[in-house]
Amino acid sequence: MPDFRPIKQTRASEEVLAQLKEAILRGQVKAGEKLPSERELTEQFQVSRGVVREAIRVLEMTGFVTMKQGPSGGAFVTGLNFDQLSNGFLDMYLANKLTIPELNQVRLHIEPEMARLASQRITPAFRLRLEKAIAAERAPVDSYDERMERMTEVHFILAEMCGNYLFEAIDNALIKLTHQIVDAVKPEDHDALHGAGEHDEIAQAVIEGDGEKAAKAMRAHLEKFCQELSRVDLIYKGLMKY
Amino acid sequence: MPDFRPIKQTRASEEVLAQLKEAILRGQVKAGEKLPSERELTEQFQVSRGVVREAIRVLEMTGFVTMKQGPSGGAFVTGLNFDQLSNGFLDMYLANKLTIPELNQVRLHIEPEMARLASQRITPAFRLRLEKAIAAERAPVDSYDERMERMTEVHFILAEMCGNYLFEAIDNALIKLTHQIVDAVKPEDHDALHGAGEHDEIAQAVIEGDGEKAAKAMRAHLEKFCQELSRVDLIYKGLMKY
DNA sequence: AACTATTTGTTCGTATGTATG
DNA sequence: GCATACATACGAACAAATAGT
Numbered sequence: 001m002p003d004f005r006p007i008k009q010t011r012a013s014e015e016v017l018a019q020l021k022e023a024i025l026r027g028q029v030k031a032g033e034k035l036p037s038e039r040e041l042t043e044q045f046q047v048s049r050g051v052v053r054e055a056i057r058v059l060e061m062t063g064f065v066t067m068k069q070g071p072s073g074g075a076f077v078t079g080l081n082f083d084q085l086s087n088g089f090l091d092m093y094l095a096n097k098l099t100i101p102e103l104n105q106v107r108l109h110i111e112p113e114m115a116r117l118a119s120q121r122i123t124p125a126f127r128l129r130l131e132k133a134i135a136a137e138r139a140p141v142d143s144y145d146e147r148m149e150r151m152t153e154v155h156f157i158l159a160e161m162c163g164n165y166l167f168e169a170i171d172n173a174l175i176k177l178t179h180q181i182v183d184a185v186k187p188e189d190h191d192a193l194h195g196a197g198e199h200d201e202i203a204q205a206v207i208e209g210d211g212e213k214a215a216k217a218m219r220a221h222l223e224k225f226c227q228e229l230s231r232v233d234l235i236y237k238g239l240m241k242y
Numbered sequence: 243m244p245d246f247r248p249i250k251q252t253r254a255s256e257e258v259l260a261q262l263k264e265a266i267l268r269g270q271v272k273a274g275e276k277l278p279s280e281r282e283l284t285e286q287f288q289v290s291r292g293v294v295r296e297a298i299r300v301l302e303m304t305g306f307v308t309m310k311q312g313p314s315g316g317a318f319v320t321g322l323n324f325d326q327l328s329n330g331f332l333d334m335y336l337a338n339k340l341t342i343p344e345l346n347q348v349r350l351h352i353e354p355e356m357a358r359l360a361s362q363r364i365t366p367a368f369r370l371r372l373e374k375a376i377a378a379e380r381a382p383v384d385s386y387d388e389r390m391e392r393m394t395e396v397h398f399i400l401a402e403m404c405g406n407y408l409f410e411a412i413d414n415a416l417i418k419l420t421h422q423i424v425d426a427v428k429p430e431d432h433d434a435l436h437g438a439g440e441h442d443e444i445a446q447a448v449i450e451g452d453g454e455k456a457a458k459a460m461r462a463h464l465e466k467f468c469q470e471l472s473r474v475d476l477i478y479k480g481l482m483k484y
Numbered sequence: 485a486a487c488t489a490t491t492t493g494t495t496c497g498t499a500t501g502t503a504t505g
Numbered sequence: 506g507c508a509t510a511c512a513t514a515c516g517a518a519c520a521a522a523t524a525g526t
Contacts, residue, residue, distance in 0.1 A: 169331075
């Protein structure tokens, strides 16, 4: 007897989702371009609008497309980002499955290594970006959000520099998670978390191409930061907005 | 004049999704329990069924609930898993943003550390599980899938043992990604990837509580495995199913 | 074994909001 | 201002699955 395979009884919206996702991942619909309109998709897939809409909504909520209304509107493919990863980590945190010390431990293990890797790939362009970021940390800001952005910029640059997209993706997600956790505490305590010039040593070591020094500086920076983060987290426990 | 803010700019399905997700993350609907039926939700949220279904579909595709039909069916909340992360990594790989060497580099940096951590948290229960997993690697199997499962079991146990949920989540996702990549190559080459007893040294060191030895054994194992994986990947490039 | 009730899956018609030209 | 093209939303209906009677 041949072993008969079960008939595929997958949901219609799942099939549509899979095909759309494949087209995006394969690059058949490039970033900036848009998917066919809902009406067109209903015709091509031979399903109802509701099915198509479910699939598109999933694509939107997972960061693959962004929707725009009106004529020349539709589902526009976004450049690949780390939304899905960030959301995954954030959800784990919100579900209280993740503690600050755990996050700190992982960052402390990953980021010094990334700083080491980054220092081996220094280029004039990256050097310029690092120097600008360092300078920007000291410049006056007019909003709290802007300050947070500037204080995380060096981390993002190093993640990009390390030459490993997977490291970059993981680190980006962790930085964003840290960012959101910090956002949950009251602004007046942020001075303790991020003094200006906090990343000077790291950037300097990376620019010099000194991997050991960069890793060491990153470790020192993170140890200090993580300690402060744990402290304010204990104080403001339970204030995070969902 | 006060600057009046726009009433509702967010989509209805997004609001519904946010509220359902919050209820799940807060534990107000526990794992195993089910959300109210679609009809009930339409009444509570005062929106149409299509809107509710879009939200539920997103929850399903992101791994928060699984659907069941029929009476006593519905959207059942799943225990928290790592689906979202795994999918994120897999999508990056499918989009050709991720190479095997990059994956190898990250695993080589993370897993030895996790083995070290695991060795410091050995308990009789974990010891038993490790010994069983080691023994199972040598036992005959009747399916290819079963063999793959047994060869990854030690990694999953160590991830669980390391005592850091974030490490565990990341590693789980990376192992699963590796698994799916391996699945894409032809079975006849799998012997080169995974000899039985491949994890003996690691498990032994962890059981002995020797962190350094465990990390070293893990590094040696991964170096060998990653090299083989890179080789077969080059051979079978482009055969991965989407 | 057959029927019933409940719940998800799917479709269609229609109406409305929004942005472009 | 108007027509157009698109997403958004609603409601009614029917199909399919499945637990209980």
